[in-house]
Amino acid sequence: MSQDKSALLIIDMINTFDFQGGEKIHENTMNIVGNIRDLKKKAKEAGLPVIYVNDNYGLWQDNMNDIIEECKKGKGKDVIEKLHPDTDDYFIIKPKHSCFFGTQLDILLHQLDVKHLILTGIAGDICVLYTANDAYMREYDMSIPKDCMASETKEDNESAIRIIKKTIDADMTSSKEMTFK
Amino acid sequence: MSQDKSALLIIDMINTFDFQGGEKIHENTMNIVGNIRDLKKKAKEAGLPVIYVNDNYGLWQDNMNDIIEECKKGKGKDVIEKLHPDTDDYFIIKPKHSCFFGTQLDILLHQLDVKHLILTGIAGDICVLYTANDAYMREYDMSIPKDCMASETKEDNESAIRIIKKTIDADMTSSKEMTFK
Amino acid sequence: MSQDKSALLIIDMINTFDFQGGEKIHENTMNIVGNIRDLKKKAKEAGLPVIYVNDNYGLWQDNMNDIIEECKKGKGKDVIEKLHPDTDDYFIIKPKHSCFFGTQLDILLHQLDVKHLILTGIAGDICVLYTANDAYMREYDMSIPKDCMASETKEDNESAIRIIKKTIDADMTSSKEMTFK
């Protein structure tokens, strides 16, 4: 395995959007879902592992299919149609904001010998931001392509980008310009 | 909710038994599966949450049904028949020895306001022992009924019981004598 | 002990200010140090535990006095003079952004039966923000008085306040208005 193997994380894109502000974040998510899909395609062609990390929606059984079915019922349907997990993608359920908190993510990344993460998904100012800090504290290198994260409002997204740039030392180049060896 | 709410943990009973020593541990497991089933019945009648915590068997998708299916294929079938998770039981997937490491267990217990754990399952000298210490460090009270844990050999089980008694301050009364208010 | 015992956290106020942007953050810190001192006085009169949580400055020995001495040598001297830990204050050393990551903070709070945290200190958009999220994921109630946190620039501080308000559900009332029973 390579010295600096990367993995693509897709955060909370399997989503009910059934919460305050959900309508607006759904709208903004539709603007990035194509970018994430293209990036996923490019990543898989280069042999990178793709890891969905997703809220448990209060379903305290670690049961991927139940969560996907729950999210398909409502507004999340059109996002899932464009970005459904493949059978060879990893799928990790998280109970809280950060993808690392109460999950097997760090253990999986260690077993895959991954040192570099590409973070994508929603919400930019919540789960993406706090996952980025948790990854930074664990000393992963990071790319967070700006065109693959969305928040409820433009201002929320800009606040998150400002803080990530200041505190986390991630590469925020657009996904279009990302290349994988 | 009560001040000292309990939960019943059932550890690694959904199992392939497909590893070195698996045959012997399967034999010893058949001697405790009835005890755990009876205890589960008593616990559910008293309204206690029942939480299965189970190895991921290298399936890095949080997908309960896949794990149960995988384990049913082999020697684990007869244990599962006696102790299949109910739809209202919790099911948590663990990647390593301890039920707390890389899982949402601690978060779930906090949300359920559980302060006291009843540990059951296999192997006594591995996942039960190390889970017991992780629970002890998090300051849970504990019962570990001796007739609800099994290991590969009698000596292994006795070593674990010796160490638990010495270091963890758990009540090891037999499950037959346990009563729930 | 009370059901909702509070503790006052003082984050990274024992500081070298010896990093990029340190001069500016020192200036802004001097504007809040009096507020934190007053709040600490009020908290101690009400019997609340006071917990300093502080960067290790690459000194990988858990040695409070060395860290205070190191910080006194430079620009941090005037802050320490106003806010030196008392002998009955707790002092926890952290290696990374969050006060919870790689520290005994959560264990101490559990032993003190604390359920509510008052966060103060620097930098607002780094260690205060990320500690707030880690506390939120652990389901602590929180107050983060706006006049007791500072960042390198006003814009940085405002971004952090915006994100805290949106994602963490903390009371941000000014310290002057805080009362302890």
Place this chain on the structure above:
Amino acid sequence: MSQDKSALLIIDMINTFDFQGGEKIHENTMNIVGNIRDLKKKAKEAGLPVIYVNDNYGLWQDNMNDIIEECKKGKGKDVIEKLHPDTDDYFIIKPKHSCFFGTQLDILLHQLDVKHLILTGIAGDICVLYTANDAYMREYDMSIPKDCMASETKEDNESAIRIIKKTIDADMTSSKEMTFK
């Protein structure tokens, strides 16, 4: 740095021995303190980092010197005389059984690029055992020289050795035979 850099951990040897069974464990500790001292000498000559990890004795200030002073007052004095931390040794304070729980150990090991741990100290069936499992779950390679761990009784030590051999895959060769490149 080497691909498989090692570190020597010295667990709870700075000790009050002021607890039930303390007298007996002190006696057994005196039988291994020379072995650990010799091993430490050999390790430092080979350039390995030496990390003391030590109980906090209810002193919730991260303050190495206070802890050493506290332990020197009683029965621990003669052990400390033989094994006092050097100024270039690391010193980490732990609040619970495992050296990894609520400490900066894992972060320090990552920064030192250490992949292999040599565990020594007391008690074999408590802090050494549970640290070994926590290291194993984090996928460190391990040596646990049998002549550098002690417990309250011979039987306790043997139970711990049995379980370590069975569950943790550590090299338990005697310290006399350990060589460092």
